[in-house]
Amino acid sequence: MNVVKVKDLIKYFGEFQALKGISFSVNEGEIYGLIGPNGAGKTTTFRIIAGLLTPSSGHVKVLDYDPGDRRVKRFISYLPEDAGAYRNITGYEFLKMVAELYFDKENEYKEALELGIELSGLGERLNDKMKTYSKGMKRRIQVARALMVKPKLTILDEPTAGLDVLHAKDIRDVIRDFARKYGTTVLLASHNMLEVEGLCDRIAMINEGRILIEGDVKQLLEMYDVKSLEELFIKLVRGEN
Amino acid sequence: MIRPLIVKEFKDLMRDPRIWVPFVISALIMPIMGLVIAGPIKGAMETVGEQLRVGIVDFDEGNESKLFINWLINNNASYNLIPVILERGNISHVINVAKEKELEVIIILERGFTQNILKFSRPSVRIINIIREISFFGGGVVGGSRVVNLIEEYVSRRFLAGTNIDPEIIKSPIIPKYISYLETKNLLLAGRPEAVLTSLGFASFFLPLILMIISVTVIQMSATSMAVENEERTLETLLTFPLSRIGILTAKLLGAFSVSMIGSLFNFIGFIAYFYIFSSYMISPIQSIQPTEELLGASFDISMITAGPEAIYVFLSIVVTLLFMSSLGIMVGALSRDVRIASTITGPLSMAVFIPGYYVAFASSKMMGTVLRLIFYVLPFTQPIIMSKDLVAASIPVETPIYILGSLIISLFLIYITARLFSLETLSNIQRKLSRFKRKKKILIL
Numbered sequence: 001m002n003v004v005k006v007k008d009l010i011k012y013f014g015e016f017q018a019l020k021g022i023s024f025s026v027n028e029g030e031i032y033g034l035i036g037p038n039g040a041g042k043t044t045t046f047r048i049i050a051g052l053l054t055p056s057s058g059h060v061k062v063l064d065y066d067p068g069d070r071r072v073k074r075f076i077s078y079l080p081e082d083a084g085a086y087r088n089i090t091g092y093e094f095l096k097m098v099a100e101l102y103f104d105k106e107n108e109y110k111e112a113l114e115l116g117i118e119l120s121g122l123g124e125r126l127n128d129k130m131k132t133y134s135k136g137m138k139r140r141i142q143v144a145r146a147l148m149v150k151p152k153l154t155i156l157d158e159p160t161a162g163l164d165v166l167h168a169k170d171i172r173d174v175i176r177d178f179a180r181k182y183g184t185t186v187l188l189a190s191h192n193m194l195e196v197e198g199l200c201d202r203i204a205m206i207n208e209g210r211i212l213i214e215g216d217v218k219q220l221l222e223m224y225d226v227k228s229l230e231e232l233f234i235k236l237v238r239g240e241n
Numbered sequence: 242m243i244r245p246l247i248v249k250e251f252k253d254l255m256r257d258p259r260i261w262v263p264f265v266i267s268a269l270i271m272p273i274m275g276l277v278i279a280g281p282i283k284g285a286m287e288t289v290g291e292q293l294r295v296g297i298v299d300f301d302e303g304n305e306s307k308l309f310i311n312w313l314i315n316n317n318a319s320y321n322l323i324p325v326i327l328e329r330g331n332i333s334h335v336i337n338v339a340k341e342k343e344l345e346v347i348i349i350l351e352r353g354f355t356q357n358i359l360k361f362s363r364p365s366v367r368i369i370n371i372i373r374e375i376s377f378f379g380g381g382v383v384g385g386s387r388v389v390n391l392i393e394e395y396v397s398r399r400f401l402a403g404t405n406i407d408p409e410i411i412k413s414p415i416i417p418k419y420i421s422y423l424e425t426k427n428l429l430l431a432g433r434p435e436a437v438l439t440s441l442g443f444a445s446f447f448l449p450l451i452l453m454i455i456s457v458t459v460i461q462m463s464a465t466s467m468a469v470e471n472e473e474r475t476l477e478t479l480l481t482f483p484l485s486r487i488g489i490l491t492a493k494l495l496g497a498f499s500v501s502m503i504g505s506l507f508n509f510i511g512f513i514a515y516f517y518i519f520s521s522y523m524i525s526p527i528q529s530i531q532p533t534e535e536l537l538g539a540s541f542d543i544s545m546i547t548a549g550p551e552a553i554y555v556f557l558s559i560v561v562t563l564l565f566m567s568s569l570g571i572m573v574g575a576l577s578r579d580v581r582i583a584s585t586i587t588g589p590l591s592m593a594v595f596i597p598g599y600y601v602a603f604a605s606s607k608m609m610g611t612v613l614r615l616i617f618y619v620l621p622f623t624q625p626i627i628m629s630k631d632l633v634a635a636s637i638p639v640e641t642p643i644y645i646l647g648s649l650i651i652s653l654f655l656i657y658i659t660a661r662l663f664s665l666e667t668l669s670n671i672q673r674k675l676s677r678f679k680r681k682k683k684i685l686i687l
Contacts, residue, residue, distance in 0.1 A: 013673060050481050052665040073483040084473030101482050142478075 001028045002061075003153050003185040004049060009058035011044050011209075018044045020209040021058070026153075026202075031179050031186040033200035035193060035229065041209040042189035043081060046157050049187065050078040063152060074102065077151040081158040081189075085130035085138045092117070092126040095145060102149040116148030119174055136167030143171055147178050154179075156188045160195060172199055193229040205233055212236045259585045270592050277596055281603035285376060293322040293384050296339050296347040298329055303355025309395055320391055332429070336369070336422055345371050345384045348392065358399050365416045366392055373424050374605050375441045375634035389417050425636035445634035446602045449626040451512050452559065453598040455505050456622060457591040459566040460573070461584070462504075463497035467574025468583035476575075477665060486663045490571070494656065497567040505559065551637045557645055558625040565621035565652035572659045575668055576675070594622050601627045606635060619647040 004026040011019040019041045026032040034042045047053040048060055051067035065072040086094060095116035103109040117126060120141050130138065139159065146154055159175065160168035176199060179186050190196050196203055197217055204214040213220065213236060217229065226232045254260050297313065299306045313324045327338050327347070339347050349367035357364035370385040396415050397408035421430045470476035479489060573590065577583035601609075601617055609617070617623040624644060631637050638644075662668060 013669075047477075047665065052477060052480055053669075054666055070483070070485060073481060076481070078478065078481040080474055080477040082474050083478050084475055086475060087469070087473070098482075101484065145478075 002026065003028050003030075003063055004032075004187060005059070005061040006045070006049070007059045009045065009048065009060060010056045011041075011048065011053065012056045018209055019048075019055075019058075022206070022209070022211055024204045024211060024214055026185055026187055028152075028185055029179075029183045030202060031176070031188060031200045033196040033203040034187070034189045034206055035191065035196045035203055035233070036206035037191055039208075040191075040206045042206060043157055045206075046078070046155050046187070046189060050076065050155055052078075075152040076155065077146040077149055077153075078155045079142055079146040079157060079159060081161060083142050085133060085141065087131035088129055090127050090129055091120060091122055091133070091137075091141050094130065094141065095120065095126070095148065098145050099148065112148045112150070115150070116144045119144035119147055119178065121170070121174075136163050136170075139163060139167065139171060140174075143174055147174070147184070150182055151184060154184055154186045156186060158190055159188065160190070160192065168195070175199065193233060197229050203229070205229075205236060207233075207237055259581045262585050263588050266588055266592070270596070273592075273596055274599060277600045278603055281376075281600070281605070281608060284605065284608045291321075293346060293387060294325065294342070294344045295322050295384075295388055296325045296327045296335070296342065296344040298327045298335055298347060298349045300329060300352050301350045301354035305355035305358045305399070306350045308399075309350065309354075309392075312395055313391075320387075322387075322391075332369075332420075336371070336429075339369070339371055339422075340424065346388045347371070348388060358396065361400055363414060363416050364396065365418060367418045367420065370419070370421045371424055372421055373635075374607075375423070375445050376603075376605055385419065389415075392417075441633055445630050447512065447515070448629040448633055449598055449602040451508050452562075452625045452629055453594050455501065455508055455559075456562060456566050456594045456625075457587075458504060459497065459501040459563055460570040460590055460594075461587050462500065463493070463567045463570025464574040464577065464583040464587050465570075465580050466497060467493065467571045468577040468580045469574075471575070471577060472579040480665055487660050490656070490660050490663050493571055494564065494567050497570065498563055501563045501567065502560075505563070551632050554637055554641045554645065555625060555628050555632055558628050558641075558648065561645060561648045561652050562621045562625050565648070565655055568652065568656045568659050572655070572662060575659075575662060576671055578672065594626075597623045598626045601630055606631075618644040619651070621648040621652050624648045 002025045004024075006025065007023045009019050009022040010017070022041065022045060024032075024034075034045060036042055044053065048055050049062060049067055051062075051069075051072065054068065060067050062072050063075055085091075089097075096113055099109045099112040099116065103112055120126065121144075122137060122140060125133070125137065126141075130141065133141070143156070143159060146156065154175075156175065160171050163171065172195060175186060175188070178184060188196070188200060200217060202214070202216050203220070205212040213232075215223075220232060221227070221229070224232050224235060226235060295313075297310055299310065310324070310326065313320075313322075317324055325342055325344060327335060327342075330338075335347060335349070347369040349369065351365045351367060354364045354366070356362075366389075368385050368389060393414050394408060397411040400411060400414060401408055419431070422428070423430065467476075470479060480486070482489070484492075569590070570587070573586045574583050577586060597617060597620075601623060606614060614627070617627040618638070618641075628637055628641070662671070
């Protein structure tokens with residue numbers, strides 16, 4: 001079953017064409033990576049899928065709903081790139097607020113909150129205001145916030161951007177383990193090819209608003225006879241043999 | 242050595258509109274503020290020399306009181322006043338007649354006036370100031386003071402009749418007993434009118450000022466709260482939560498509104514404390530009043546002028562205005578990429594509150610005119626300001642519920658507009674257009 005279906009997606013910002021006919025689909029339980037350089041169109045694509053922007057033309061379906069449909073918001077979690085934190089709210093209060101927004105029943109909300117606390121890995125620091133958190137800690141709480149509601153689709157835009165090696169690894173582990181354990185579909189954007197290679201089942205390479213190539217990571221590497229996605233990307237963009 | 246660094250600092254600061262825009266605004270605003278305040282000051286000064294309608298009640302009916310009245314009638318032109326003889330009666334009757342005849346001051350010549358003058362003793366004279374509107378500049382007090390000076394001049398001359406001594410030599414030849422009648426409040430206050438009116442005059446300025454400060458604080462607070470969402474990139478997350486846009490906006494509005502209500506409460510506590518301290522120190526003790534005159538001998542208190550449904554109207558108006566200001570702030574914040582831009586925009590917006598606010602605080606109703614008063618009464622950002630001033634200085638019009646409804650409609654319309662804006666698509670489109678406009682302007686300048 002396709003959780004996300006994107007067909008001929010075009011998006012203009014004024015006269016600037018950010019997306020030039022993007023098509024791809026994401027299967028249930030899959031970790032799908034959208035990789036490309038800055039300004040390639042990854043964030044715009046994600047914002048359209050999350051219902052934050054409307055496409056200029058083309059079709060997008062999320063769990064057979066239009067992204068703008070309010071019902072779909074219950075099933076998706078979106079983590080924007082560089083999403084910050086509320087400075088004067090504690091980590092615990094933030095997670096509690098999110099749990100309360102998603103669930104009406106007390107047992108469901110408590111379960112989500114406990115999961116969020118566990119995923120954040122922040123322990124006692126959850127009782128501190130988020131303005132005291134490091135960038136890595138803020139990212140961990142945002143990832144925990146996105147996953148704790150057990151969404152059918154999680155959209156993570158550059159989840160490890162700007163983090164040190166250890167924090168980046170922790171976050172990758174959390175995403176991978178969570179996706180395997182709960183069968184959540186993950187749509188992930190990154191310009192870190194190495195990260196995507198280790199995390200995603202399938203990928204699409206995007207550049208200047210167009211998808212260059214799409215498929216299973218291992219198959220793509222074999223097909224193009226390259227050792228890494230980075231090598232493959234350079235080959236595709238520069239036309240090198 | 243450090244010259245290049247100084248040049249860089251200067252360029253860096255001067256090229257940032259968030260830095261220089263407030264300077265330009267200050268330069269533009271100050272003369273406007275000057276004009277706004279100068280008008281009412283000029284108006285107040287002009288009233289000082291205006292013709293005064295003075296009522297005279299003669300309880301003495303002696304020779305000296307009759308001489309005084311004749312002197313007043315004969316010299317009315319040189320003192321620029323119109324004397325009107327009133328029948329004797331209790332104070333309510335006298336005041337009712339004074340209201341009918343549009344008098345500004347009433348002189349009550351008490352029993353013993355003639356006897357005291359003949360004995361070279363200071364006679365008691367009761368002066369009633371009819372105050373139609375309290376002003377920050379103390380209009381209304383002037384009439385009473387002019388009349389007291391005049392009686393003093395007359396009595397001094399009588400004491401020194403037949404001599405060549407300058408009457409100026411006699412200090413305080415009469416015992417003036419002051420009463421102020423606040424016509425719009427139907428309230429009689431004993432004591433020197435200056436103390437009462439200065440106190441009320443300050444209140445008629447400070448209460449609107451407090452409301453101006455609250456309004457501006459609410460815009461700044463809600464704009465900052467929303468701009469922080471943009472700056473910290475939390476708005477994007479917020480908009481993906483399973484809530485409607487109007488739900489998110491309502492939550493934002495109610496949050497800002499609740500905090501502003503708490504803030505307003507603190508401001509009002511401060512104001513009441515100020516007024517209590519002020520009135521405790523400034524108001525003279527009540528003078529003894531003859532019971533036959535039916536003058537209420539109550540000590541002056543703010544509750545005497547603010548109690549009743551009028552205070553409820555002001556409260557309702559403040560609630561609607563806080564809603565309007567919160568919504569305006571959220572709109573500004575949503576359109577601002579960061580907190581500093583939001584602050585730069587709220588600066589000029591604050592002036593939209595302060596300029597008419599100062600005018601309202603200083604100008605009399607007569608000076609404002611009907612149309613301007615109507616506009617101030619309907620616009621949410623001026624309504625509680627003019628209403629609070631009228632609450633203290635005059636009276637709130639009977640059509641106030643309609644005005645509050647008008648303000649509510651404007652506020653709800655603004656909330657509707659804000660709700661329409663409240664999507665990432667619309668906000669980023671507007672922000673992009675604003676950036677493009679700025680770039681075009683830059684190119685034109687180059």
